[in-house]
Amino acid sequence: MANEVNKKYQIDTEENKQFLRENAETLLAFGHKFPSPGGGSYYLGDDGTPWKDRNRETWITCRMAHVYSLGVMLGHDGSEQLVDAALRGLTGELHDDINGGWYAGLTKDGEIVPSKQCYAHAFVLLAASSAMQAKRPGAKQLLEEALVLYDKRFWNEKEGLSVDTWNTEFTKLDPYRGINANMHTVEAFLAVADALGDENYRCRAGKIIDHVIGWAKDNRDRIPEHFTADWKPDLDKNKEKPDDPFKPYGATPGHGIEWARLITQWVVSTYGEKAAAKQYIEAAEDLYNRAVADAWNADGAPGIVYTTDWEGKPVVHDRMHWTLAEAINTSATLYRVTGNKKYADDYAMFMQYLDETVLDHSCGSWFHQLDAHNQLKETVWPGKSDIYHALQAMLIPYQKVGVSIGTVLLG
Numbered sequence: 154m155a156n157e158v159n160k161k162y163q164i165d166t167e168e169n170k171q172f173l174r175e176n177a178e179t180l181l182a183f184g185h186k187f188p189s190p191g192g193g194s195y196y197l198g199d200d201g202t203p204w205k206d207r208n209r210e211t212w213i214t215c216r217m218a219h220v221y222s223l224g225v226m227l228g229h230d231g232s233e234q235l236v237d238a239a240l241r242g243l244t245g246e247l248h249d250d251i252n253g254g255w256y257a258g259l260t261k262d263g264e265i266v267p268s269k270q271c272y273a274h275a276f277v278l279l280a281a282s283s284a285m286q287a288k289r290p291g292a293k294q295l296l297e298e299a300l301v302l303y304d305k306r307f308w309n310e311k312e313g314l315s316v317d318t319w320n321t322e323f324t325k326l327d328p329y330r331g332i333n334a335n336m337h338t339v340e341a342f343l344a345v346a347d348a349l350g351d352e353n354y355r356c357r358a359g360k361i362i363d364h365v366i367g368w369a370k371d372n373r374d375r376i377p378e379h380f381t382a383d384w385k386p387d388l389d390k391n392k393e394k395p396d397d398p399f400k401p402y403g404a405t406p407g408h409g410i411e412w413a414r415l416i417t418q419w420v421v422s423t424y425g426e427k428a429a430a431k432q433y434i435e436a437a438e439d440l441y442n443r444a445v446a447d448a449w450n451a452d453g454a455p456g457i458v459y460t461t462d463w464e465g466k467p468v469v470h471d472r473m474h475w476t477l478a479e480a481i482n483t484s485a486t487l488y489r490v491t492g493n494k495k496y497a498d499d500y501a502m503f504m505q506y507l508d509e510t511v512l513d514h515s516c517g518s519w520f521h522q523l524d525a526h527n528q529l530k531e532t533v534w535p536g537k538s539d540i541y542h543a544l545q546a547m548l549i550p551y552q553k554v555g556v557s558i559g560t561v562l563l564g
Contacts, residue, residue: 162504164485164497164550169504176512177547180220181229183517184540187217188235192242193259198536200516208266210258214242215276216541219559222283223544226562236289243277244295252322254302269319271307271334278303278341282348283559300345307338313360314384330380331400332368335361336408339415343422347560358419365412366436374443375404375463376412388463395460395468398533403460403468407476409444410457413437414483414549417490421555434490441483445499448476452525455506470525473534477503477511477519478546485550500550519543 160168183201187194194214195203218239224232246263247255255277258266277299284292306323307315315338318327339358346355368386369376377386379400395402420433447465448457456472457480480503488496510527511519521534545558552561 159501162501162508164488164500170551172504172508173547173550177227177544178229179517180540180544180547181224181227181232183537184217184220185231185235187213187539188238189242191246192238192240193247194239194242194539196536196538197518199513201518201537204536206261208258208260209242209247210266211243211247211255211273212258212270212276213539214239214247215273215280216539218243218280219276219283220540220544222280222287222289223548223559223562225287225289226559226564233287233289236284236287239280240284240289240291240295243280244291249321254306254323256321265321267321269306269321269323271315271317271331272337274299274303274307275315275334275337275341279337279344282341282344282557286348286559286563296345296348308357312384313357314364315361328382329400330382330384332365332376332378332380333408335365336412336415339419343415343418344557344559346422347557355419355423358415359423362416362419362433366416366433369409369412369436369440372404372463374409374439375447375461375465376409376440378403378405378408396533401460401469403462404447404465405460406444406448406457407459407473407479409440410476410483411479413441413444414479414486416440417483417486418555418557421490425555438487438491441487445480449480454525454527455510456523456527458525471530471533472511472523472525472527474511474519474521475542477507478542481507481546482549486554489554513537 160166161172163169186201186203189195189209193209194217195205196207198204218236221232221235249256254269255273256265257268257270281292281296281299285296315335316326317329317331317334339361342354342358346352379387379390381387391397391400391402416433416437420430424430447461451458451467452470457476458467459469459471459473461467484496484500513520518537520529521537522530524530548558552558
């Protein structure tokens with residue numbers, strides 16, 4: 154029996170493939186209740202019931218448009234209607250018809266959440282790209298509009314990076330620069346490049362990646378998250394408030410892991426097997442291995458700590474579900490590219506932790522936040538807001554490296 158259970162966690166076994174297929178279907182079923190009457194996504198509670206007293210966020214709506222576009226390609230019943238609902242929100246109540254772009258979100262009373270965020274607009278690009286590939290009405294037009302807006306307001310060609318936050322009217326740019334929004338911009342640009350066949354966006358992703366690799370090398374493979382207006386790392390930001398929910402102090406190992414996967418996807422799609430790919434694959438391995446060494450089981454319990462200081466010492470010990478999702482994705486991706494058994498062993502370790510600790514076998518989806526003792530905690534991520542990270546972790550391990558997930562499923 155032990156060997157049979159063990160196989161469920163091992164990459165490339167039929168048991169593992171079945172485990173992922175079953176959980177992908179369960180996740181897609183979990184999220185069905187997300188649409189509000191106007192299409193903006195409700196924040197989902199512990200059992201998938203919408204929490205209607207919380208804001209309807211643009212980034213969550215985009216994530217739901219993306220995952221149910223994948224659902225269309227996977228043949229999941231009802232996905233077409235759910236994508237269309239999210240697109241209705243992105244072209245309707247969440248869209249700023251006066252100033253252009255997309256609001257950060259709407260309150261439960263329909264009031265505008267101020268600011269225009271690069272993070273949210275990157276997800277609009279991802280959502281529209283995937284919906285276009287799923288052949289949903291209006292998706293191509295949405296993507297075209299979003300690209301024009303993104304180029305005008307967020308992308309800085311000279312710097313090869315994206316700015317972070319404007320006011321709602323696009324008249325005042327916040328001096329803060331953040332690498333998280335740029336990470337999701339890389340994800341979006343790769344999806345756009347694959348969906349449209351426009352390699353300019355793949356080149357842009359490479360510009361961002363070169364910056365990140367350089368900053369990481371300057372900090373022993375730990376990536377700075379926060380920057381000044383002229384892109385100088387602000388390593389001490391929020392040191393006095395290290396658990397800030399939006400801009401935490403220190404390094405975020407889960408992002409180091411996520412960057413490693415995106416770098417690998419980009420370099421394989423750009424260089425293939427050519428010699429030029431080697432330095433980028435090595436950089437991705439360095440980021441992944443540093444993050445796992447710093448964060449996995451760092452305090453005597455399994456799981457990936459949320460943040461560390463610049464010496465790799467844990468600061469916020471909570472385990473966020475998305476860090477595990479990215480660890481599953483990246484260990485599988487690096488195993489595909491390098492053939493190194495270490496990554497396959499890591500993958501099995503992460504799979505076992507998912508099954509035994511993070512999967513909510515009673516109510517569905519994954520627990521979004523656990524404490525240092527792997528007990529449920531709901532300070533940053535109460536409930537189960539969306540299924541984006543979790544669903545992708547059930548798909549990416551068996552996708553072709555170098556191609557965005559929507560393009561793979563489109564086949």
